[in-house]
Structure formats: structure tokens, C-alpha cells
Amino acid sequence: GAVVSQHPSWVICKSGTSVKIECRSLDFQATTMFWYRQFPKQSLMLMATSNEGSKATYEQGVEKDKFLINHASLTLSTLTVTSAHPEDSSFYICSAGDRARGYGYTFGSGTRLTVV
């Protein structure tokens, strides 16, 4: 079945530095990639939607200059948390879909970001 590889699984970084999270679709073309953030014991909050070759669409309240999304190819999307602060510590999950399929999205295994 469809697999999305997300790296790193966890990362600890110093406040003020930037962190890049990668998601790769391994056996299908991810025309659309969704980036979510999940706080402990809470649901997934959609941050942004990106279509291959287009600029990402950010949800209200999500700073696009802080959370840079690149979806330059059909198999790779990246989320860069710039100038990270402790309040950015969270679990980030990507989800890839093939628009042609339309049902079911494949999720990455998530990245636990801790900013110290």
C-alpha cells in the first residue's frame, strides 16, 4: 500500500534555530500534501495544504513566514520551522494524497519537535 516516509522522527533544537521536516511518498505521487500539528491528547490541527508546484495555502492563524512549506516534486514536501521557539514544540504530521484517488490519505509517522 501507499507509504509516506517522514523524517526525522524526533528532533531537539535550540531556540532560534530552524528545523526541516521531510515527507516523501514512496510508491505513489503525492499531488497534495497536508501538514498537521498535534498537541498532547488533542486532535490534529491543519496547518497548511500544498499542491505540487504551487504555493501552500495556510490556515488562519498559521504564520507562513514561520512555517515554510515546499512541495517542489510529486514525492517530496518539506516543512521548515524557522527561528523555532519553545511554543513551537509539538508533534508534526504530514499527510499525502493522490487527487485522482480521492479517498483515504496516507500519513507519515510524525515528527516530535522539542525546542529548548
Next chain:
Amino acid sequence: GEDVEQSLFLSVREGDSSVINCTYTDSSSTYLYWYKQEPGAGLQLLTYIFSNMDMKQDQRLTVLLNKKDKHLSLRIADTQTGDSAIYFCAESNQAGTALIFGKGTTLSVSS
């Protein structure tokens, strides 16, 4: 806006059936999903149902959809300790759009 509601906790004994319920508000929901999340992991798609279906069965999983009441349920037969996880109900009204998730139901299975 759209909203998806779930009960937060469910506790069952091994071997019993588990029923996790979900309600949604968007009457134009076309696709409804159940995902499973184990601690520290991503989400695993368990099953999905189209809005023109009433029921779908897949091995130990049975999904029931009452479109009139906007109610979705997931039944897990012969629940095992390995089924302990958080289960998310999600919906979308259009192919290729982001999913709207409920807050998740934590299923605890005791032996």
C-alpha cells in the same frame, strides 16, 4: 463551520466488542474515515465509507453510517489489547480536500 464530535474515552475487556461513535455537522460530507493512532506514531487509515453507503465491514471492523442523523460508528469485534489506541473519526466533502478530524477516542482494552 464543520465539526466532528467523538466521545473521549472507551474502556472494554479483551474479547468484548468496542463501539466508537462519532457525529458530524457537515451534511455535504462525502467521505468518512476512521484512523488509528498508537502512542508517538502517525495515523493509520483503518477504513472509510462513502456517504451513499450505510454499512461497511472489513474483518473485525464494521462501520455504520446514519446519514440522516449524521452519525458514524466503528465497531471492533473481539477487541484485543493491541487495539488500544486513539481512534479518530474524520470527514471530507470533496476528494482531495483536507480532512476534518474529531478529537479522538482513547480506547483502553484490559485483559
